[in-house]
Amino acid sequence: xxxxxxxxxxxxxxxxxxxxxxxxxxxxxxxxxxxxxxxxxxxxxxxxxxxxxxxxxxxxxxxxxxxxxxxxxxxxxxxxxxxxxxxxxxxxxxxxxxxxxxxx
Amino acid sequence: xxxxxxxxxxxxxxxxxxxxxxxxxxxxxxxxxxxxxxxxxxxxxxxxxxxxxxxxxxxxxxxxxxxxxxxxxxxxxxxxxxxxxxxxxxxxxxxxxxxxxxxxxxxxxxxxxxxxxxxxxxxxxxxxxxxxxxxxxxxxxxxxxxxxxxxxxxxxxxxxxxxxxxxxxxxxxxxxxxxxxxxxxxxxxxxxxxxxxxxxxxxxxxxxxxxxxxxxxxxxxxxxxxxxxxxxxxxxxxxxxxxxxxxxxxxxxxxxxxxxxxxxxxxxxxxxxxxx
Amino acid sequence: xxxxxxxxxxxxxxxxxxxxxxxxxxxxxxxxxxxxxxxxxxxxxxxxxxxxxxxxxxxxxxxxxxxxxxxxxxxxxxxxxxxxxxxxxxxxxxxxxxxxxxxxxxxxxxxxxxxxxxxxxxxxxxxxxxxxxxxxxxxxxxxxxxxxxx
Numbered sequence: 001x002x003x004x005x006x007x008x009x010x011x012x013x014x015x016x017x018x019x020x021x022x023x024x025x026x027x028x029x030x031x032x033x034x035x036x037x038x039x040x041x042x043x044x045x046x047x048x049x050x051x052x053x054x055x056x057x058x059x060x061x062x063x064x065x066x067x068x069x070x071x072x073x074x075x076x077x078x079x080x081x082x083x084x085x086x087x088x089x090x091x092x093x094x095x096x097x098x099x100x101x102x103x104x
Numbered sequence: 105x106x107x108x109x110x111x112x113x114x115x116x117x118x119x120x121x122x123x124x125x126x127x128x129x130x131x132x133x134x135x136x137x138x139x140x141x142x143x144x145x146x147x148x149x150x151x152x153x154x155x156x157x158x159x160x161x162x163x164x165x166x167x168x169x170x171x172x173x174x175x176x177x178x179x180x181x182x183x184x185x186x187x188x189x190x191x192x193x194x195x196x197x198x199x200x201x202x203x204x205x206x207x208x209x210x211x212x213x214x215x216x217x218x219x220x221x222x223x224x225x226x227x228x229x230x231x232x233x234x235x236x237x238x239x240x241x242x243x244x245x246x247x248x249x250x251x252x253x254x255x256x257x258x259x260x261x262x263x264x265x266x267x268x269x270x271x272x273x274x275x276x277x278x279x280x281x282x283x284x285x286x287x288x289x290x291x292x293x294x295x296x297x298x299x300x301x302x303x304x305x306x307x308x309x310x311x312x313x314x315x316x317x318x319x320x321x322x323x324x325x326x327x328x329x330x331x332x333x334x335x336x337x338x339x340x341x342x343x344x345x346x347x348x349x350x351x352x353x354x355x356x357x358x359x360x361x362x363x364x365x366x367x368x369x370x371x372x373x374x375x376x377x378x379x380x
Numbered sequence: 381x382x383x384x385x386x387x388x389x390x391x392x393x394x395x396x397x398x399x400x401x402x403x404x405x406x407x408x409x410x411x412x413x414x415x416x417x418x419x420x421x422x423x424x425x426x427x428x429x430x431x432x433x434x435x436x437x438x439x440x441x442x443x444x445x446x447x448x449x450x451x452x453x454x455x456x457x458x459x460x461x462x463x464x465x466x467x468x469x470x471x472x473x474x475x476x477x478x479x480x481x482x483x484x485x486x487x488x489x490x491x492x493x494x495x496x497x498x499x500x501x502x503x504x505x506x507x508x509x510x511x512x513x514x515x516x517x518x519x520x521x522x523x524x525x526x527x528x529x530x
Contacts, residue, residue, distance in 0.1 A: 023177040047409035057488040069174035073493030168454040310526040327449035380448035
């Protein structure tokens with residue numbers, strides 16, 4: 001669901017300033033369940049890509065140490081108002097999401 | 105009883121900022137004058153930020169997080185709860201003037217008919233009850249806390265506007281003030297020990313926030329993630345001085361919130377903010 | 381990751397998939413398990429196939445002096461080195477120091493902002509690959525366990 005991935009994209013001179021906020025627990029696999037004492041398994045986003053008008057501009061690998069409800073900011077030269085940014089991610093359990101936004 | 109209370113107040117007051125025989129407005133003006141001397145670099149409007157106003161490093165982090173907060177999904181969940189009609193088709197908005205916009209600054213208020221302090225959360229529960237729904241448990245994260253994390257944002261920018269008028273209201277205010285200024289717990293600290301007399305000092309690596317303005321910015325998301333309401337913070341603070349806490353929604357905490365909020369009258373509110 | 385190694389892995393996976401040995405999902409993006417699970421910086425860099433790095437003043441790390449919360453430390457890495465191809469971020473004293481690897485292409489600037497978890501006071505280190513060479517800078521972020529929050 002694109003509701004999990006929020007994108008803000010605006011031009012800053014000749015550069016697109018992109019900010020992304022993803023809803024994801026980013027569980028480290030180091031915490032114990034308070035009741036059972038068992039380790040809560042790691043559940044985190046491993047891969048993120050960003051594409052500008054269909055061309056990949058950013059490709060990232062993440063660890064469990066990216067904060068819960070992760071934030072990502074990057075900048076793309078050569079973009080203009082009306083261009084399309086697509087953010088996709090996949091976590092270690094195979095869950096995925098994609099969202100797109102038009103640059104303002 | 106009143107004489108004993110006043111004598112007690114006289115003996116525990118740690119500062120001349122809040123004299124025993126003063127009206128709420130005199131108390132408030134007194135505390136403002138106290139902080140002008142204690143924290144001369146702060147302007148009145150800065151007090152809504154508490155300890156953040158005393159550290160550029162902290163304030164920068166606050167601004168960075170608040171630009172795109174990680175807890176936006178919780179506020180969104182709260183907004184869905186707020187917008188969802190009850191079984192009878194009515195909504196929370198129908199229970200409040202202005203659809204619930206710019207109302208939070210009027211809470212808590214003293215209800216003379218009921219003879220007690222009424223909080224925003226109690227009014228929400230009354231709304232639920234009046235519309236055939238079960239009341240929420242006070243301090244429950246998934247229900248009341250999430251709902252108010254959104255509902256309170258409808259009053260962002262509204263100045264705190266607590267009224268203390270009838271003699272019974274004054275008594276409730278004074279009960280709250282007594283709690284604030286009474287030493288308790290194994291550590292034998294009053295709220296005022298840290299947040300008035302030592303406001304701006306550092307204890308256990310943290311800057312102590314001043315009481316002025318402190319009621320304006322609740323709930324908070326601790327670490328960007330952990331939702332804590334004002335009365336849940338009272339529980340936390342009582343525990344920190346190793347005192348047995350009262351219950352969220354108890355008369356003791358409602359009176360405390362009433363006094364505590366009055367101290368911040370005139371300062372703009374902002375709900376659901378980042379704190380450490 | 382070493383480009384030769386990346387190509388070799390891709391070819392191996394491609395062959396294996398053709399042979400029906402692997403599920404199609406493996407074509408989904410790679411994740412450098414060895415590097416991410418390394419327990420110290422040296423092992424992480426080895427896992428990434430990164431060699432010697434040169435200290436650079438053209439990498440600017442913006443981070444708090446004292447983190448308000450070890451679970452949400454916002455950092456910004458700006459690389460003013462021309463031809464920046466990737467930015468790798470490590471929190472040196474985290475249980476697994478490697479935090480993220482960002483490959484930049486097609487006009488993406490040498491700039492990344494994100495929020496990380498830090499378990500203790502530590503250097504936050506950025507490694508930049510630009511023009512095929514490696515550069516690095518670090519900045520200390522203090523993480524306290526305050527007694528009064530929450």
